[in-house]
Amino acid sequence: MTSPAPLSERIVELSDPADPRVADYTSLTDVSLRRKLEPERGLYLAESSKVLRRALDAGHRPRSFFMAEKWLDGLRDVLEAYDVPVYVGADEVLEQITGFHLHRGAMAAMHRPEPLPLESVLASTRRVAILEDIVDHTNVGAIFRSAAALDVDAVLVTPRCADPLYRRAVRVSMGTVFQVPWVRVEHWTADLQRVKDAGFLTAALALSDDAVTVDALAAEAPEKLALILGTEGQGLGAATLHHADRHVIIPMSHGVDSLNVAAASAVAFWETRPR
Structure with a gap:
């Protein structure tokens, strides 16, 4: 098993709210759209550091992380452990992407687990x-x-x-x-x-x-x-x-x-x- 790339190489600074790389995080306040989109893409979103950690502890796999820069240090152990992009931006940019102010900290787009029989x-x-x-x-x-x-x-x-x-x-x-x-x-x-x-x-x-x-x-x-x-x-x-x-x-x-x-x-x- 290869080691993750250094965190510094995986941090992506966001400046454009229309950046296609963060499509997983767009229009989060549109409930009807997200209810359809997330299962189709095989993803769900974990919101807040505590929830994010519980998802990872349960063995769920992240697709990417998404947060303001101020949350990086508190989640450094997690971010260094998974070889996925870490999208970071100013509060106003993140709000334009998601549709609301991220006051609960970080988010992660997660792969949905396989259905249980x-x-x-x-x-x-x-x-x-x-x-x-x-x-x-x-x-x-x-x-x-x-x-x-x-x-x-x-x-x-x-x-x-x-x-x-x-x-x-x-x-x-x-x-x-x-x-x-x-x-x-x-x-x-x-x-x-x-x-x-x-x-x-x-x-x-x-x-x-x-x-x-x-x-x-x-x-x-x-x-x-x-x-x-x-x-x-x-x-x-x-x-x-x-x-x-x-x-x-x-x-x-x-x-x-x-x-x-x-x-x-x-x-x-x-x-x-x-x-």
């Missing part, structure tokens, strides 16, 4: 969260953070669910999307049967007449449990509710009937964690 993920897990059509990146990131903290072994996301590797989801998760294995299932709700066939009790968080409380579910002490979460507005689909083994509610007071899905996930993960 569903069967192998299910075979090695006891607690799984399934996110059905949750399109808000903030909620997805927050759910991953709770999953990492509360012993959820893996996350499955449905075809219409927001990308866990989108910049905002990664940032809100504080990089825990790199720690929790996840799979985007291709055939929902048919893949729910594959989860059940792997030995999981499937529990849908939903307001229904036959729902049990989350503490009652925990008392069943299922060896393998998959918790299914949907959006507050639409909730879970009819097919999902039909095929789930249990419907589950979180008991609440003062006439409140639901929580934000990220908050609800944390409660459910804690209550049903493996004992």
Whole structure:
């Protein structure tokens, strides 16, 4: 294995916001464009020094780094270890490229990891969260953070669910999307049967007449449990509710009937964690 070229030879000073070499970092505030562009290019963006380091610690490979000069020293160990370009520019140039002020430090364009096979993920897990059509990146990131903290072994996301590797989801998760294995299932709700066939009790968080409380579910002490979460507005689909083994509610007071899905996930993960 060859050693990386000296850092001084890989630093690229940016002066032109239209420089084609930094195409990975352009128009970051255009959510619709970036949602399409990043998977097509096989990349995602890690924003902030802490998130960037967590991505690298997880074994993900950088395509390039992007930052103001003042961040070079704090990341020198990382920058010297990877033989990729380091794009550096004045704040105003970087802002013209990205569309916003980089106040969180460095960014890195990362190669997306290879998708994980569903069967192998299910075979090695006891607690799984399934996110059905949750399109808000903030909620997805927050759910991953709770999953990492509360012993959820893996996350499955449905075809219409927001990308866990989108910049905002990664940032809100504080990089825990790199720690929790996840799979985007291709055939929902048919893949729910594959989860059940792997030995999981499937529990849908939903307001229904036959729902049990989350503490009652925990008392069943299922060896393998998959918790299914949907959006507050639409909730879970009819097919999902039909095929789930249990419907589950979180008991609440003062006439409140639901929580934000990220908050609800944390409660459910804690209550049903493996004992």
